[in-house]
Amino acid sequence: MGCVARVWLLGLLLFLANGAWAERLRLVADLWPPFSDQALLNGGLATDLVRTALARAGYTTEYAQVPWARALHGVEIGSYDVLINAWFSEERTRIGQFSSPYLTNRIRLLKRKNTLIDFNSLADLRPFEIAVVRNYAYDPGFDNDTQLRKVPVASFGSAARMLHAGRVSLTLEDEYVARYYLSRETPQVREDLEFLPKALSENGLHILVSHVHPGHRKIVEGFNRALQEMKADGSYAAMLKTHGF
Template sequence: MTADPLVRIGTGDWAPYVDQQRSDGGALSRLIRGIFEAAGYQVELVYYPWDRNLLMLEQGNLDAVMPYICNKNRQRFSQCSDAVAHGEVVLFQRADQQLNWQRFEDLEKFRIATTLGYSYGSKFDAALDAGRLQVQQSGKEDTGFRLLSLGRVDFHPQDRAVGYAMLQRLFSAEERALIKHNPRILHAEPLHVLFRKDDARAQRLLEVFNAGLRRLVANGELASLQRALNAGNADQWQFTLESSVQ
């Protein structure tokens, strides 16, 4: 047993990856808890807004946060795990609009709803920071879709699997029929667990997690999870604790 067995991990409601309404916390919560429990740790998941999670990690109030894109700004105060899943960020739009974009610069003419604390890829983040995009930012997960359904914005970027899970859970069939995703992918990048930087315990937690994750790669469990996410069957994906130990 480890000397300090409790691992506090900050996350947010982001079904199908993380689902606060499920007793097991969703697919990535099952994955992370299983790996750490097999190594003698206990996991406490705490749910905060995405930007607050990062601030608490930077201030040393959390051991890790998940799931996040591993960008340069976050690497200032965190260490990134191996990839736990691969997501595709797409632009959701109203089904009755024909909006086309070919180059990233084309997005500058559109109204876009974003969520605070999200990263949408380095090019989008840089354009946002430089003020080149017309954005409405909100801390609530569903605001972007609600603005979209009301016609107040043209696009809402979101992970494709997350977007459709959110629409299914929070919107009526009539509302869902009004929204689709643009076929052009905005950004594709793996998702990670971010651990505290320059901290001996966090370094050990990172090593424990990566070791367990690599065993799941070797036995095919991680590929099985990705297939379940892509097919919309993440809630059915399960693995035993024995899957994450040698």
């Protein structure tokens, strides 16, 4: 073998060893801090976890942030390969294959620390005014209960400040989202509020891999395996800590 050929072969081997020929997956998500937000560290907690697990499974990735409806439709038609933050539903199994859950979204109620409110069922909440974000889906039972005294607001930040001011008795939000936004409130607001112990609902957060991609089963299997390895070696917990959780 000539010198030029040996150099070319060595370059090719290094190219492969460095994963340059690894399959590239097109990831997509909507703006949902702290899970997915290009302004946050590594694109947010969910983006970072998913990209790291897929990298360990042997894939390279590119990421797009678009409105939710566009993201879901893009996965359905194959414009994107992986939706990184999806709750399970039977309807969505027509679009793609779900991974194992990699995070748990817990919708929790918040109150002022100096108030006594017990929550065991929706009936316990009916005496109280509850700030809710307009057009936000929390839980089917809660959303459809017409006896609850819901006060529509523009955002969780507005709800938290109303709660602190005593204009409502409760509000609610995903625990990760609430902690993210409370960390950006004034100490007076942040330190005045606390979560009720019982969660209103819990949903696993999954990736959804497009059925259009011929390797969707392999992608999900690799992601699930890498996720378990990350939990076993401590890198999963370290990543949560890096993102402030």
